[in-house]
Amino acid sequence: MTPLLTTRDLRKNYGGLRAVDGVDFAIMPGEIRAVIGPNGAGKTTFVSLICGRVPPTSGQIVLDGNDITDLPAHDRVRRGIAYTFQITSVFSALSAYDNVALPVQRTLTGRSKGRLHAGVMSALERTGLADRADTTAGALSYGHQRLLEVAMGLALKPRLLILDEPTQGLSDGEIESFMQLAREIARDATVLLIEHNMQVVMELADRITVMNAGKILAEGTPEQIRANAEVQRAYLGTEA
Numbered sequence: 001m002t003p004l005l006t007t008r009d010l011r012k013n014y015g016g017l018r019a020v021d022g023v024d025f026a027i028m029p030g031e032i033r034a035v036i037g038p039n040g041a042g043k044t045t046f047v048s049l050i051c052g053r054v055p056p057t058s059g060q061i062v063l064d065g066n067d068i069t070d071l072p073a074h075d076r077v078r079r080g081i082a083y084t085f086q087i088t089s090v091f092s093a094l095s096a097y098d099n100v101a102l103p104v105q106r107t108l109t110g111r112s113k114g115r116l117h118a119g120v121m122s123a124l125e126r127t128g129l130a131d132r133a134d135t136t137a138g139a140l141s142y143g144h145q146r147l148l149e150v151a152m153g154l155a156l157k158p159r160l161l162i163l164d165e166p167t168q169g170l171s172d173g174e175i176e177s178f179m180q181l182a183r184e185i186a187r188d189a190t191v192l193l194i195e196h197n198m199q200v201v202m203e204l205a206d207r208i209t210v211m212n213a214g215k216i217l218a219e220g221t222p223e224q225i226r227a228n229a230e231v232q233r234a235y236l237g238t239e240a
């Protein structure tokens, strides 16, 4: 199997700071990959480079064998990369339905209204929000707003869905539902998530990439990462 996406010697400098420092990375189709690491390790910068929110200083990003390094973010969305933001990005005055319709309308031109409606409703159904389609997003609970963000990404029918701390602020029950949803999404897409909750990471991820100071410190299955002494020293501490 060939990787869905690879990065080669990917770098992002902010002045003298090497936020992402020569990352060689590959993710296989259908994988659930967690990116973990201490605060400031470069995780958000790394996924921002992949989705095109941030231009790299140097290096290469390849999707399906095509170099997408210089493509703008909206072209990457068309090619199947969707990203949900760490900070709640829903428009609180709009309904849940309109929030999901927005990214679809903005990126997929020439779609019929019927197909748009079907796409929006399918994303709301998959995230369990269909009965709240007409609810103003600002009136949804925090957990439902996070799910709405996932629905906004799903409506783009991504091949690679990037989630930045999707379980932050969720209750235990909501985290459980999110994990079921992520597994369901991974049946026909690839999931790359930044996650601080180690229980979620260990239960959900097929493989884990550990970042530290802009570099990949280790990569492997949850069992391998748990057993990695260097990772434990740098990040997991005694919690592992």
Ligand SMILES: Nc1ncnc2c1ncn2[C@@H]1O[C@H](COP(=O)(O)OP(=O)(O)OP(=O)(O)O)[C@@H](O)[C@H]1O
Residues within 6 Å of the ligand: 014, 017, 019, 037, 038, 039, 040, 041, 042, 043, 044, 045, 046
């Ligand atoms: N736009 C920016 N300008 C300058 N420095 C930045 C910028 N964005 C990120 N950085 C710096 O780059 C480094 C990596 O940040 P990044 O947000 O990618 O880390 P992270 O691993 O996602 O951290 P966290 O877990 O806290 O979200 C940090 O030192 C951060 O201060």
